[in-house]
Amino acid sequence: MSEAYDVVVIGGGPAGLSAALNLARARRRVLVLDGNRPRHAATLLSHGFLTRDGIPPLDLRRLGREEVAAYDNAEVQFALVHSVDAVAEGFRIVAQGVRGEPDRDVLTRTVVVATGLTETLPKVANMRAFYGTAIHSCVECDGFEKADAPLALIGESADLAEWALLIAQWSADLIVFTNGSSVVSEPEEDALAASGIRVERQAIAELSGGREGLTGVVLEDGAVVPRTAGFVRPAWSTSLAFFESLAPERDADGYVVIDSWGRTTVPGVYAAGDITPPGPQQLIVAAGNGARVARALNRDIAGVPS
Template identity: 60%
Template sequence: MATTDPADEIDVDVAVVGAGPAGLSAALVLARARRSVLVVDSNRPRNAATLASHGFLTRDGISPLELRKLGREELAQYPQVTFTQAVVESVRRGRDRFTLAAMSRTGAVQGRARIVVIATGLTEVLPELPTLRAFYGTSIHSCIECDAYEKRDEPLALIGESADLAERAVLLTQWTDDLIVFTNGSSAVTADEEDQLAKRGVRVERRPLADVEGDRSGLTGIRLADGEVVPRSGAFVRPVWVPAIDYAHPLKLKRDDAGLLVVDSEGRTNLPGVFAVGDSTPPGPQQLIVAAGAGAKAGSAINRMLLGLDNPALR
């Protein structure tokens, strides 16, 4: 795998924007199909604060950063893959190529590609609690399927203001029978949902929150605005997720009501030649192994497209 000089303009078969599991998997499949690939990544992953990721077969418990590192190392054996650490500022459609403009620490990077894969995922806006970030990734998490097992049988909190909060609470009851849902003064949980949660032993706390509390051992409680502290040893939050795809605005790609890129089963967007995989596609945040699978599937579809095998006359 090569690295780029900022003065270079790289011309490749496929440009992959984002080097998480989805983007790296797509790049690996394409490299093994002998395609030239440019991978551009800002090295600002959403899960950087998470110490361990789970549910990835053979890699259960690995650090997400280590998983990315291993993926990079595997791609390094393929000379037709070029990697650059840079922030993509725009992707535009030309006559026969897409053009990418990116900025690295040392200068501008320009790329041209027949196909573009968008794999930059999401940014997340967490509840505005001053100390939450200090415990995020250790005592406080956002992915229930990823991290609830490690919090099993503990007194847990679920914090959020979204309409799916009650549904997520029901999901959490698989791992604990001591759960309190904190709506932070919002109406995220309806009266009927509260009744249904109560039947499962889940309490809903509607008072506004002030902060979370803890020490070196981890989270110890949730502090309400009136000063009361509710003891909890772990928590899950429901962030607001925002697709990190402003650079793709010139392509006018179709989005759903949540702003996610609409794709088919193989990652094709509404614009021929542009694929999207991972968290920036419905349903949004995904387990790493699911994102990796989507990237691999798109990689295979892209290779067939470049061969012309998406043309019915060639089948």
């Protein structure tokens, strides 16, 4: 533990890198540790980020890392954090380097956790083959590109009807597939029908298509429903085992509870991005969230009220 930092940012997505950039500019000594396992790795293009609309998300992360690392008082490294423990000096962080980078064992005054979420897709054969190209999980991010196409919405969550009403603004040809679950109630189905949205309750056998793209949804009875694109409602979860020794408060969905500036219930520990309520955010929202947390953290170190 030869190195000590003002802040260690865990997670190198838009939230974490935005926090790191602003803290580096505040002349804080910053280390970013990123496991390099982004949730959007399968997505070819990201949208809605001002001046970067249509950029591949991996390129967005690379540019962010380069901007942060350009500051002499900031470092960015690929590493998986194993533990964060409170010590007299603040916090001790132990991480295993990945992609040939060294292991780290460092001290820091403060911590920003911005690791994002893990998503679990419904168990549908061939889903991964089309995920990130024809099938997406962010309606606001990718709805425009799917406008007026025959769309599928696949999911097994209680908010599926809400998602359908939102997606319908981009296409009048939308079918909701519950994959054999009963998550859409009869009143919700009636309301969707009034908006021209059909609900298909059969289990899905697979998604069909090939190099030409998605062509349809194959039902359990063998029927094929022609579709060329769509959205999936994943189950999201936080992966914060390294963080548990500090016992931060979590809400009923597992998200890290924060105040309006990103402070967790553990003094000196902040959280930003998708791991905070209400969960998944657009990239530009997560980046703004990271900047907001950086402002609060810097003022806390300086002893100035936010």
